[in-house]
Amino acid sequence: MIDAPKRTPLYDLHVELGGKMVDFAGWEMPVQYPMGIMGEHNHTRTKAGLFDVSHMGQVILRGDGAAEKLESLVPAALTALKEGKARYTFFTNDDGGIMDDLIVANGGDHLFVVVNASMRHQDIPHMAKHLDGIEVTEIFDRALVAVQGPSAENVVGDLCPAARELKFMETTVAEIKGVECRISRLGYTGEDGFEISIPEDKAVEICRAFLAHADCEPVGLGARDSLRLESGLCLYGNDIDNSTSPVEASLTWAMQKRRREDGGFPGAERIQRDLAEGTAKKLVGIKPTGRAPARAGVEVQDLDGNSIGTITSGGFGPTVGAPVAMGYVTTAHSKPGQKINLLIRGKAQPAEITALPFVTQNYKR
C-alpha cells in the first residue's frame, strides 16, 4: 500500500500528549506516551486508561432480518441477541478458518458491528456481498475510544450516569457533554471498561473530559497488546487467522449451542468435525520459566527436542512480572503443567503450558 497513513480524529491530541506515533495497519497511532508501556499497562490495571481505537471499522447493518442474515457469516447466535446486548464473534471462511473477529451489538433498529482496522477492507465488502437486502454502512465520521480499568466506571460514569447502569457486554446510546454517543461496556484489556463511539468533531473535547479525571491517563498500542495478551485475548493475524479454526483457537465458548449443532455458517462442516473429533493442535498459554521473553515465531519443542508448535504472541507481562506467551501446540502437549522448551535464538529455554488468562479478567457482570 502506498497510501499515506491515515489519522484518527484524535491525532493532534496524541501528539500534544507526547504520543510516539507509529504506522499500524495504515494508521498513524500512538504506540506509547511519556509514561511508557509498562507504566501505561499498570495504570490501566489499577486505575483507568484511555485508548484511541478509531482505526477499527464501525459498521451499521440495517434492514429486515439483519441478525438472521449475519448468522450466515458467523457462528454466533445473533437472533437471540437482545436489544442492548453485544456479543463477540468471528467471520469464518469455507474451510472453517477465521477471517476476522468482531463485536456485534443489537442497537434495536440496527446492528452495530466493530471489526479490526487491518480487516476493514475485507469485512465490509464481505458483508455487503452476502447480506442480501441489508444496508451495510461503514461509519467514517465517528471516533471510537476505550476507557478501561477499575476506575473506568467513575471516569465515564461521572460524565454519563447511564454508563454505570450497563453490565459487561451491554450497550446503550446516551449523552456525554450533550453529545449523543454509543457506549458499550466491553473492551480488550481483561478489565472492566467501555468502548464509546463519538461524533468526530466532539471526540477531542470528550477525551479531554475523560483525561481530566485524576485516574485516567492515555494509553498506547504497546500496552494495549500486553494487556490483551495477559488476559488471554487473541490478536487477529497473530493468534487466529484464515487457517485456524475456532476450536483450535479455544474459542468454542463463542459459538452458542444452536449454532454449533445446526451449522449454517461458512466452514460449519470442518468446525463441527473439530468439535466432535478434537483437533491436532490447540491454542494455549505458555509461561517461560526464565526471564527471556518468547516472541511470535519462536518454535515450541517437547523435552526430547521434537517440534510441537509455535508461539503466536509473546512478550513481557508487566502485571505477571515475567514473560508470557500464547501459541499452538499439539493437543497431546496442551495440558496445563506440561513442561516444554522454547527455542529462543537457537537455545532451548524451559517453559510450561499454563491455563489462560494469565491475569484474572475483571469484568462487571
Place this chain on the structure above:
Amino acid sequence: MTTYYSEEHEWLTVEGETATVGITQHAADQLGEIVFVEQKEVGDDFEKGDDIGVIESVKAASEIYAAVDGEVIEANGALEDNPGALNDAPEGDAWIYKIKLTNTDQLSELMDLDGYKSFIG
C-alpha cells in the same frame, strides 16, 4: 581512561588493554523499558560487528554488536536480576561487559563524546 562511542550506541571506557562496555542513555531511552539481557560468557571472544548479546525491552529484542575485537573478561551479573538498571544507569552501574581488547587500532574508528552527540543529533 578514555571513553569512545560507536554508531551502534555503545560506549567503551578504555584503560590500557581492557575496556568496560555498555549502551548509551540514548540507546536505553529508544529501547524503552528493558526486561531481559542475554550476555556472552567469560572467555568468549568476538570480532567487531559480531552479535555479543541481546537486550529485550517491552517492545522488542535488540542485538548488541561488538564495536571492536575482543574477549569477555567479565559480564555484569547484576543485569540478570535487575535488567531495568539498564534504563536507569546504562552509562554507570549497568555496564554490560569488561573486555580485553585484541585490536586497539580499531579504537581510532570510534567517536568521542562530541562526535557521538552530533551523530545522534
